[in-house]
Amino acid sequence: AAPASLDFIREMIAADVAAQRNDGWVITRFPPEPNGYLHIGHAKSICLNFGLSVENAPKAKCHLRFDDTNPTKEEVEYVDSIQEDVKWLGFDWGDNLFYASDYFEKLYGFAVQLIEKGLAYVDDQNAEEMRANRGTLTTPGTNSPYRDRSVAENLDLFARMRAGEFKEGEKIVRAKIDMASPNMNMRDPAIYRIMHAHHHRTGDAWCIYPMYDFAHPLSDALEGITHSLCTLEFEHHRPLYEWLINNVSGLPGQPYQREFARLNLTYTVMSKRKLLRLVKEGFVNGWDDPRMPTISGIRRRGYTPAAVRSFCKTIGLTKYPSLTELNLLEHSVREDLNKHAQRVYAVLRPIKVVITNYPEGQVEHVELVNNPENEADGTRKVPLSRELYIDADDFMENPIPGFHRLIPGGEVRLKYAFCIICQEVIKDETGNIVELRCTYDDATRHGVKPVGRPKVKGTIHWVSAAQALDVEVRLYDKLFTVEQPDGEEGDFTQFLNPQSLEVVTAKIEPSVAEAKPGAHYQFERVGYFYSDPKDTQPGKPVFNRTVALKDGFVK
Ligand code: ATP
Numbered sequence: 001a002a003p004a005s006l007d008f009i010r011e012m013i014a015a016d017v018a019a020q021r022n023d024g025w026v027i028t029r030f031p032p033e034p035n036g037y038l039h040i041g042h043a044k045s046i047c048l049n050f051g052l053s054v055e056n057a058p059k060a061k062c063h064l065r066f067d068d069t070n071p072t073k074e075e076v077e078y079v080d081s082i083q084e085d086v087k088w089l090g091f092d093w094g095d096n097l098f099y100a101s102d103y104f105e106k107l108y109g110f111a112v113q114l115i116e117k118g119l120a121y122v123d124d125q126n127a128e129e130m131r132a133n134r135g136t137l138t139t140p141g142t143n144s145p146y147r148d149r150s151v152a153e154n155l156d157l158f159a160r161m162r163a164g165e166f167k168e169g170e171k172i173v174r175a176k177i178d179m180a181s182p183n184m185n186m187r188d189p190a191i192y193r194i195m196h197a198h199h200h201r202t203g204d205a206w207c208i209y210p211m212y213d214f215a216h217p218l219s220d221a222l223e224g225i226t227h228s229l230c231t232l233e234f235e236h237h238r239p240l241y242e243w244l245i246n247n248v249s250g251l252p253g254q255p256y257q258r259e260f261a262r263l264n265l266t267y268t269v270m271s272k273r274k275l276l277r278l279v280k281e282g283f284v285n286g287w288d289d290p291r292m293p294t295i296s297g298i299r300r301r302g303y304t305p306a307a308v309r310s311f312c313k314t315i316g317l318t319k320y321p322s323l324t325e326l327n328l329l330e331h332s333v334r335e336d337l338n339k340h341a342q343r344v345y346a347v348l349r350p351i352k353v354v355i356t357n358y359p360e361g362q363v364e365h366v367e368l369v370n371n372p373e374n375e376a377d378g379t380r381k382v383p384l385s386r387e388l389y390i391d392a393d394d395f396m397e398n399p400i401p402g403f404h405r406l407i408p409g410g411e412v413r414l415k416y417a418f419c420i421i422c423q424e425v426i427k428d429e430t431g432n433i434v435e436l437r438c439t440y441d442d443a444t445r446h447g448v449k450p451v452g453r454p455k456v457k458g459t460i461h462w463v464s465a466a467q468a469l470d471v472e473v474r475l476y477d478k479l480f481t482v483e484q485p486d487g488e489e490g491d492f493t494q495f496l497n498p499q500s501l502e503v504v505t506a507k508i509e510p511s512v513a514e515a516k517p518g519a520h521y522q523f524e525r526v527g528y529f530y531s532d533p534k535d536t537q538p539g540k541p542v543f544n545r546t547v548a549l550k551d552g553f554v555k
């Protein structure tokens, strides 16, 4: 028996393997439609399907199949991005790359076969008539007046549909099942429609295209898929899936379908149609905008494949719809980056500090650890001098209770340097703080607290003004202001967060000048940042905030 810790899908598969169903093979597929970029929800399906093939090796495979049966919405750009995203997540389909469009001839043959068996017919009703005759959840539908056409007439009409004799919507092929079925999907579902559309792979070879519900199970069977795993919204399509597998003869495989709950994340929309709108209507800067829940977006933001895989493991698989906290994803990202990200000092909202008793012109170098989680990452030297920047958030002129950082007349420790006391706050004519004049105490170096002196509670980071680099930092925040933009009344775009992107010029330690595109950093006390893979230039990095540190600023 399977260990108790297995989810219901893995338990089912383990039982099939134990029973030597399909000689113990586990063949799954990830079947995206190339009509948009993949999102984090797809990652759940990828981790499941490809994960199963890894876990059940060597008698296991996972196919990448493009479900490209709807030519009007599909593009090669999407085909390419999907492959890149699956690879980035760390999975490999090997030789098993397939396109449903490669089966068009076979699928056509299966439809002919169903017609010959009296299990499909050509319907002349238009969309409106079909809708009216479909019935409702509580009332049966009405048989089409064309339902009893002869096999010969159906075959002739279907051939002429293929030959391009009819206009779109003029004729459609339907499976002849049961117009009174309580399951609406079984009320003579459409299996082939006319579309005079150019297909990104088959060109103009076809003007009829199979419906998803027809193409999907038969493509699974053609590829020898053993377990067809999909999301819950297909549960009511399962009887049709099984009807097709049982009624089409000569199929090389006998797959079955099971459903699991899709990933829903707070503060996010996840349908490709909606994501496409965000791109097309200019709410974001393309599919790979770091605020997008697309794989390409989170990659550009600095999320890591390991973090996404670990997140998918954490959420597990259930049969019931649920909403997952965005926090949980961010937690996985922090956990992974904490292990790998190089630490640096950066000040996002600089205020100048002048240490009046530090010798002018003198520069010393403090040796800092690159990553406390990995000694092998070594150390670096960071300059320290009379003029520094600290973060505006680390100073309060009129401190609130519990604020333990720098205040007028108060003392704070500059991390790995020494303590300073704020002696004077300099403002411009409009009252903005332009400079803090401080003094330092040499006796407080190396974390020393001189005897008899009050304890210094706050420790802050800093950068030396003369050597600091000015860098562009993009502070990304949630794309939406409500947990479920989909669940609210009205159009989801009205819940877009107007503050989802803030761009600042930060002061950063000079070691970062040579940052390569696509490198992970922890700005100490601030968060994790990623040098933008597109916009970072030699000597001129641009940073995206991947995720803030869990507790914000340390008090
Ligand atoms: P969308 O509704 O976002 O456009 P889709 O389901 O139409 O997505 P497909 O390209 O058909 O997108 O999906 C490929 C596979 O990914 C399917 O098996 C689908 O069930 C799965 N999938 C899509 N969205 C999610 C999600 N949010 N969570 C888990 N799996 C998902």
Ligand code: MG
Residues within 6 Å of the ligand: 033
């Ligand atoms: Mg789809």
Ligand code: MG
Residues within 6 Å of the ligand: 271
């Ligand atoms: Mg969908």
